[in-house]
Amino acid sequence: MTWQPELDELRAREAEARKLGGADKIARQHAGGRLTVRERIEGVVDPGSFHEVGAIAGQAEYAPDGTLKRLTPSNCVMGRAQVDGRPVVVVGDDFTVRGGSADATIREKPIMAERMAHDLRLPIIRIIEGSGGGGSVKTIETTGRANLPGGVGGTQLYHYTGANLSVVPVVGLGLGSVAGLGAARLAASHYSVMTKETSAMFVAGPPVVKRLGEDLTKQELGGWEIQTKAGAVDHAVESEAEAFDCARRFLSYLPASVHALPPVTTPTDDPARREEKLFTHIPRDRRRVYQMRPIINAVVDQGSFFEMGRMFGRSIITGLARLNGKPVALMASDPFFYGGSWTADACAKIIRFVDLAETFHLPVVYLQDCPGFMVGLAAEKAATIRLGVRAMAAVNQTTVPWCTMIIRNAFGVAGVVHQPANRYSPRYAxxxxxxxxxxxxxxxxxxxxxDMAEAEDPAAKLAEIEERLNRLRSPFRTAEAFWVEEIIDPRDTRRLLCEFADLAWPLLTPAPSGLRMRP
Amino acid sequence: MAESPITIRAEIGASVWKILATPGAAVGEEEPILILESMKMEIPVVAPHDGVVVEILVAEGQQVEEGQAVATFRR
Structure with missing residues (x-):
């Protein structure tokens, strides 16, 4: 006696589910330059590591004798897998079934994926294509009623969409047209990536927007150039394969959850390495700018800098890096954008970034060149000071170790916010x-x-005062009064930052922060 | 092989401080075509690759917006 007939039926149903929306729909997906959800999952996780949950959930059609004719799978495919040998949860929308729309999802599947990540304390990778919300308006006809968003019992997915940010790393990959709840799930992540040619994200797509008088293509409305500059999506890549690499690399710097510390790797780079070019990199002429990224790459472990959100709030560069094998959150000014001043967008970027560092126990390194908040009418209209004090509060609310290198400018209130105000943090100028x-x-x-009003020659007076003040504002006069504790040879930067990472590590606690991170 | 010109845009709102290259001038990769001024800093707008300036679309002293076309350029 065996259970062979039942095993045969199980395998047959699984085989049906693997057909997704059918050969035609799969061909259409591929013709559009996009992979299927199962190909995407295989692409992002370690080969052969995917363990699917709920594979045979879907809508069945039966013959009159009760045998299964066809099983259309739910368009949510999810389960556990590994990334670089570390367990993760992966959940993906299947666009070949009802265009990824929620009417074919089976509401509990994505909820269980999010809950599994939350309760097993595992990172979650959301592969998003479609709307995934209450479904298209067609569902009014198919169900015979209109859907109250959230409704009764429908808020669980919305709960985890945001709440998981305080518990586990959340990666969102937008790999096609992403709208509605799909857009919300993509934006509500710690790190999001979209493909350039084949994806677009919007609250509502071109047909809806056209009714409001805007006639735009998907790319014009929500393509990568729109969304990465707006800061709604962090990064854009040429291919889905690149998106998978980004997801894997992002996770490599982070713990599985807030209940663990970030993974330390075996150091591969000399912590005392001195880069001669740092001695000549900053122009003596203070009006002239310089590239910050070569400085970052010179001081962190070679090849370890992973930038996030490059196109948004560009006067600040943010990314993850390693120092002597230890992951850190690194932010640095970019003088090419408004001289490195803190714009409203830059402040929004800083808030989200230091919240990420605080949530996942990443020590922070800040390479500062900040002439202050952005000034002018446009800056006032953008509420720069509101975003600015929020950024200040975010920095002050961190508890992770913090190290600052003042590369050039530190002016005004934004200049103050180069380290948390409430504790000792190593600082070097x-x-x-x-x-x-x-x-x-x-x-x-x-x-x-x-003085200027009384002067016969105001311009000469201005020059005279300026020269007088310039003689007094040498940083050495500041250091002699101990208003700054240390001025260093820039070539010692890496050694001091690696020392910081080594000192920081024993101070980290693998326990949730009091901070509840918002998207 | 001459390619069709590409548009070079200001990445920030700023005033045009100095124009360094005239139409027809050969400019190397990363070399400045013009210099913007923002927050009292000189911000170069550089050539994305070796090529020739086709047209300068702004004048010194002019205010430009983020994303505004400032020059056209071809390989």
Missing amino acids: WLSARWGSLPLEGGIEAAYAA
């Missing part, structure tokens, strides 16, 4: 560092208005 409450340019006119 490069030889090129300059600081003040206000830059001299404009600052003199404000502070010496009376």
